[in-house]
Every structure is written in structure tokens, then in C-alpha cells.
Amino acid sequence: MATIQIRGLVKRFGPVTAVDSLSFDVTPGTVTGFLGPNGAGKTTTLRILLGLVAADAGTATIGGRRYRDLPEPPHQVGAVLEAAGFHPGRTARAQLRIQALAAEADPSRIEDVLDLVGLAGAADRRIGGFSLGMRQRLGLATALLADPEVLILDEPANGLDPEGVRWLRGLLRGFAAEGGTVLVSSHLLAEVAQTVDSVVIVDRGRLVAAGPVAELTAGGAGLEDTFFQLTKEGTR
Amino acid sequence: MTELVFPIATPHPRPGAFARLVRIELLKLTSTRLGYGLLAASAGLTALWTTLEASRAGQPGGPAPISTLAGQTSVITGGAWGLILAAVLGVTMSSGEFRHHTATLTYLATPARGLVLAAKMVTGLFAGAVFGLVGYAITLADGLAFTAGHGDRLVVGAATLTDWGFGHLVSAALLAAIGVVAGTLVRSQLAAVIGVFAWTIIIESLIGGLFGTARPYLPYTAATALAGAPLGSANFGPARGISGVAPLPFAAAAAYLAAIALAGALIAARTAVRRDIT
Numbered sequence: 001m002a003t004i005q006i007r008g009l010v011k012r013f014g015p016v017t018a019v020d021s022l023s024f025d026v027t028p029g030t031v032t033g034f035l036g037p038n039g040a041g042k043t044t045t046l047r048i049l050l051g052l053v054a055a056d057a058g059t060a061t062i063g064g065r066r067y068r069d070l071p072e073p074p075h076q077v078g079a080v081l082e083a084a085g086f087h088p089g090r091t092a093r094a095q096l097r098i099q100a101l102a103a104e105a106d107p108s109r110i111e112d113v114l115d116l117v118g119l120a121g122a123a124d125r126r127i128g129g130f131s132l133g134m135r136q137r138l139g140l141a142t143a144l145l146a147d148p149e150v151l152i153l154d155e156p157a158n159g160l161d162p163e164g165v166r167w168l169r170g171l172l173r174g175f176a177a178e179g180g181t182v183l184v185s186s187h188l189l190a191e192v193a194q195t196v197d198s199v200v201i202v203d204r205g206r207l208v209a210a211g212p213v214a215e216l217t218a219g220g221a222g223l224e225d226t227f228f229q230l231t232k233e234g235t236r
Numbered sequence: 237m238t239e240l241v242f243p244i245a246t247p248h249p250r251p252g253a254f255a256r257l258v259r260i261e262l263l264k265l266t267s268t269r270l271g272y273g274l275l276a277a278s279a280g281l282t283a284l285w286t287t288l289e290a291s292r293a294g295q296p297g298g299p300a301p302i303s304t305l306a307g308q309t310s311v312i313t314g315g316a317w318g319l320i321l322a323a324v325l326g327v328t329m330s331s332g333e334f335r336h337h338t339a340t341l342t343y344l345a346t347p348a349r350g351l352v353l354a355a356k357m358v359t360g361l362f363a364g365a366v367f368g369l370v371g372y373a374i375t376l377a378d379g380l381a382f383t384a385g386h387g388d389r390l391v392v393g394a395a396t397l398t399d400w401g402f403g404h405l406v407s408a409a410l411l412a413a414i415g416v417v418a419g420t421l422v423r424s425q426l427a428a429v430i431g432v433f434a435w436t437i438i439i440e441s442l443i444g445g446l447f448g449t450a451r452p453y454l455p456y457t458a459a460t461a462l463a464g465a466p467l468g469s470a471n472f473g474p475a476r477g478i479s480g481v482a483p484l485p486f487a488a489a490a491a492y493l494a495a496i497a498l499a500g501a502l503i504a505a506r507t508a509v510r511r512d513i514t
Contacts (some may be wrong), residue, residue: 044514051347052340052513068347079344085337087268096266101260102345142341 002063002076002150002181003027004049011205018044020205022058026183026198028149031176033196033213034185037231040187040206042054043081046154051078061152075170078143079152080136087127090227092138095127096145103146113141118167132159140171151232152183157188169195193223203231244377257346257355261329265363275367282371283378286314290382299469300378303388306466310342312379312392313464315404318371319456322364322408325434326409326415328491329356329363331425348374349509353420355503357413364412365405368463372404380431403486407459417500421508441472452484455496462489 004026009020019041026032036042044188051067062070062077069078069211086095096110114120116139122130135160143151151172157165172185172195178180186192192199199216201208208230209216216226250314265271290311292298300306330353333339346352376397383390407473415432421429451457451467460470461483468477486491 047512047514050344052343054510054512073347076346077344081340081344085340086334087264087338089268089270090264091267094263098260098263098267099341099345101256102342103262104256199393 004150004181004183005061005064006045006049007059009038009045009060011041011048011053012056018205019048020209022199022205023163024207024210026181026200027117028181029176030197031182031184031195033192033199034183034202035187035189035192035199035227036185036193036202038187038206039204040202042202043154043206044202045202046079046081047183048151050077050081052081052158054147071137072104072146072206073236074099074105074146074148076148077150077152078146078148079141079154080143080156084162086127086135087188089126091124091126092130092141093149095138096123096141099142099145105146107149109145111178116144116171117141118164133161135165136160141207141227150166151175151183153182153184154156155186156184156193157186165191189224189227199223201227201230241414242448254351257351257356261359265329265359270332271325272483273424274321274325274328275370278318278367279370279394281317282319282374283316286311286375286378286466289314290378293382301433302382302386303391305391308379308383308390308392309464310469311382311464312375312397313377314469314470315368315371315408315463316460316465318374318404318458319408319463320432320436322367322416323411323418323436324429325363325367326360326412326417327385327419327422327428327432327466328415328425329360331409331414331423331428334423335425343513348507353505356495357501358414360412360416361409364409364415367412368404368406368408369401371408372401372463376401383430396464401420403463403482405425406490406495407462408495410462410490410497411456411459413497414493415501417504420504421500423508434484437472441476444468444471447494451481452489453492455493458484458489458492459505462486462493492503 009019009022011110022045034042044053048055049067067073067077093110096113097147098111100107118130119134119137119141119142122134127135130138136156157168160168172182172184193213196213198212200210213223217223244309289299290302293307293311294301299310302308302311333342342352343349380390418431419428422431440454440456446456457467457471460466467481467483483489
């Protein structure tokens with residue numbers, strides 16, 4: 001199983017340093033929360049990890065390789081980055097057919113993942129008519145299509161109803177229990193606290209804290225209090 | 237180690253990888269209504285345009301009489317809208333990835349961005365060819381109908397008609413590939429589509445009107461000449477109907493348009509294709 005490794009990562013957008021010498025690991029068999037305030041550099045880090053944004057310095061690897069160097073990326077990494085990343089005029093089933101062909105996944109997986117994410121009944125509807133939660137579910141179906149070893153999810157609970165959030169929690173816990181690696185960014189701290197084993201907290205592009213939730217909250221404070229204390233210290 | 241560049245192509249592409257990418261692009265194209273809508277718009281505009289041209293044939297300010305070679309040529313090679321909308325289709329194939337933020341999924345599945353661009357261009361060639369053929373079928377039918385309706389006989393030979401059909405196919409295909417490149421370079425779908433219309437309808441007309449000797453080398457004009465249209469007959473405004481300059485020969489025009497597509501693709505692969513997907 002694959003470890004995610006970030007080392008000395010730097011990304012600047014003009015005068016703004018979005019990611020500043022960031023280093024951390026995400027190990028297989030765990031769900032790791034990637035936390036930070038808006039603009040902390042979470043999405044940029046994930047996009048660098050997935051080869052969508054070029055880093056100015058440092059490395060971001062999965063199983064020791066850059067994403068672009070993975071032999072079969074969709075079979076190794078499933079990612080959900082943008083709820084809006086679908087053509088509104090395409091049906092969910094057509095979208096998954098395209099992704100299955102791109103990933104060289106067994107076409108029979110399309111029905112499997114549609115069932116898994118609860119979209120079987122909406123498979124032939126155009127995505128433009130989907131709610132945000134349905135788009136999130138479709139994103140997860142896309143990510144799971146090629147049965148990957150690693151899941152990288154950016155705010156996957158956005159738009160999900162309480163039942164959907166619970167379902168997502170079970171999915172991520174089950175995926176990690178089978179040895180998968182899960183990195184999930186979120187700003188829903190209460191939800192994260194119930195789902196993750198470890199957290200990586202960043203603020204203004206820098207690492208603030210990383211480790212098992214149990215260790216970070218050992219003083220008796222909850223994850224939410226710990227998060228605000230750590231990110232508040234960072235702004236001083 | 238510093239990551240500054242994106243891959244243009246995988247070091248060792250898997251066998252059949254490129255054919256699979258073309259199939260993916262064809263599936264993308266056929267799984268939304270936009271392509272069909274553009275084809276319908278192209279067919280409708282072509283029918284309207286050639287019908288108007290044919291009905292004006294022999295009248296003051298109109299084409300030569302439909303009984304003549306010049307008149308029949310003007311109507312039957314009047315599939316300009318098929319060419320223009322083939323270029324628009326190409327633009328939407330690439331810029332649509334940014335408009336709808338689907339580039340993220342595309343590049344996650346295929347990190348070799350240069351191969352994706354190449355696959356889109358090949359798919360654009362196929363789709364553009366369909367636009368060219370449909371347009372030609374309409375102009376040919378219109379031309380034959382008006383000729384027969386006037387009780388005239390067809391003076392254009394079968395070989396010439398076949399050449400024109402092939403010319404429509406090749407020119408629309410190449411313009412669609414150029415459109416793919418334009419959409420990749422510009423990324424903004426609205427700007428790129430406006431750019432196609434502005435270039436074909438306004439800019440080439442102005443340049444062609446001001447500098448007559450440059451007309452054979454203007455891409456849209458070269459494409460219409462490739463489709464059999466007399467130089468300037470498919471242009472708009474000042475460049476329309478100006479004669480005195482010979483068009484590029486068929487092979488030279490095709491090679492010229494292919495060179496524009498390839499040069500644009502190389503520039504895109506070194507610049508726009510490498511930009512961050514944020």
C-alpha cells in the first residue's frame with residue numbers, strides 16, 4: 001500500500017506563498033484529516049500532489065513516485081477535487097463511461113459504483129440537474145471506479161445531507177480498514193473528529209501540527225479547540 | 237528536487253493508449269448536445285445561405301446565372317458555415333474542459349497533457365470532416381435543385397464535384413483541428429468562439445480587402461479555396477469577390493492549414509498545456 005509523502009513543498013502565486021516548506025506523511029490504513037482555515041494552502045497542496053499544479057520547490061509523492069510517474073494513476077489514486085468538475089449536459093452514466101475508459105477500468109464497475117454512492121436511480125439524468133450532494137457522490141463514484149489504493153478528497157462532505165455524511169464516514173473508515181490510504185481535507189471539524197485517525201493542520205501554507213488525533217487532544221481539549229488554539233497561535 | 241514542468245507525453249505510452257484517448261474524446265463529444273447542436277446550426281445556416289445565393293443567381297449583385305459554370309460553382313461550393321462552425325466545434329472541444337472544470341478529471345486520468353491535446357486534434361479532424369461533408373451535401377443538393385428547377389443542365393463534371401466534396405471534408409477537418417488548438421491557447425470559450433467569428437468574418441475580410449496578394453495565405457480563405465470556392469467568393473465584406481490572385485493549389489492549401497494546426501499545437505504544448513489547473 002502507498003504512503004503519501006510531502007517534503008519541503010513550496011508554491012508561490014505571484015507575491016503570495018500559498019504553500020511554504022510543507023512536509024508531512026500519510027500512512028496506509030489510516031484516515032488523515034488535512035485541516036486549515038480558508039486559504040491555508042490545502043487545495044493547492046492536494047493539486048500539487050495530483051500533478052495539476054507545479055510546485056516551485058519540494059516533492060509530493062505517492063508510493064515514492066510523483067503522480068505523473070505512476071504507471072496507472074487512476075488504479076492507484078482516486079481523487080475528488082471539485083464538485084463542479086462535470087459537464088452539466090452529460091448524464092452520470094456517460095460521465096462514468098468516459099472515466100472507465102480513461103482509467104481502463106472494467107465497465108461493470110460503473111453499475112457497482114453507482115449503487116455504492118446511491119446514484120443508480122439518477123444515472124441517466126443530466127448532471128446539470130444534480131444537487132451539490134449528488135455531484136459529490138458522483139465525484140466519489142469516479143474516484144472509486146478503478147478500485148484505487150489511495151483516496152485524496154477535498155471537502156468531500158460539502159453538500160451532503162446528514163445521511164450522506166454518515167455514509168461517507170463509513171466508506172472512508174472501511175477503505176482505511178482494508179489498508180487504503182485516505183487524505184481528506186475538510187473544514188467540518190466536528191465531522192472530521194469522528195472520522196479521522198490523524199490530522200495534518202496547516203495555516204498560511206505552513207505546517208502547524210501533525211499526528212494522531214488522540215495525541216493532539218491528549219490534554220483534554222477536543223479537536224475543534226485544539227485546531228483553533230493552534231491556528232490562533234499561528235496568526236500571532 | 238523541483239517540479240517545474242508537466243509531461244508532454246509519457247516516457248513509454250502503453251500500447252493503444254492514443255487510440256483509447258481518441259475514443260474518450262469521441263465519447264465526450266457524442267455524450268452532450270453541443271456537438272449535435274452545432275452540426276444542426278451549421279446545416280441550417282448552410283441551407284439558408286446557399287438557398288439565398290441560388291435564388292439571387294443571375295440577378296444584379298448576385299452570383300452568375302445558375303445555368304453557368306460560375307453560378308453553379310458559387311452555389312455548390314458555398315458551404316462556408318460548415319467550415320466556420322467546424323472551427324467553433326474544435327474550440328469548444330478544448331476550451332470546454334476549462335469552462336466546465338473537467339480538465340481536472342481529464343488530466344487526473346491522463347497526466348500526459350500533450351497526448352490529450354493530440355487526441356483532441358485527431359477527434360476534431362473526424363468531427364470536422366462530418367461538418368464538411370454535411371455542409372457539402374446541403375450545398376450540392378441546393379445547387380442541383382436550383383439548376384433543375386430552372387430547367388438548366390449541370391455543367392460541373394462529376395470529378396469536380398467529387399473534388400469539392402473531398403475539399404469540404406479536408407478543409408473542415410483541418411479548421412476543427414485549428415479550433416482545438418485555439419481553444420487550448422485561449423482557454424476562455426466565449427473569447428475563443430468570438431475570436432473564430434471575428435477572424436473569419438471581419439479580420440480576414442479586412443486584410444483580404446486591403447492586401448489582395450495576402451488572401452491565398454489567410455487560413456479561412458485558404459480553407460474555402462480548398463473546398464473549391466473561387467478565391468474571395470466565400471469571404472465577407474471588402475474581400476468578397478475580389479479576383480486577380482490565384483488560390484493555393486489543393487495540396488499546398490491542405491499542407492498550409494495542417495502546418496498552422498501543428499505549429500499552434502507545438503506552441504500550446506510548450507505554453508498553455510503546462511499551465512496550472514487551479
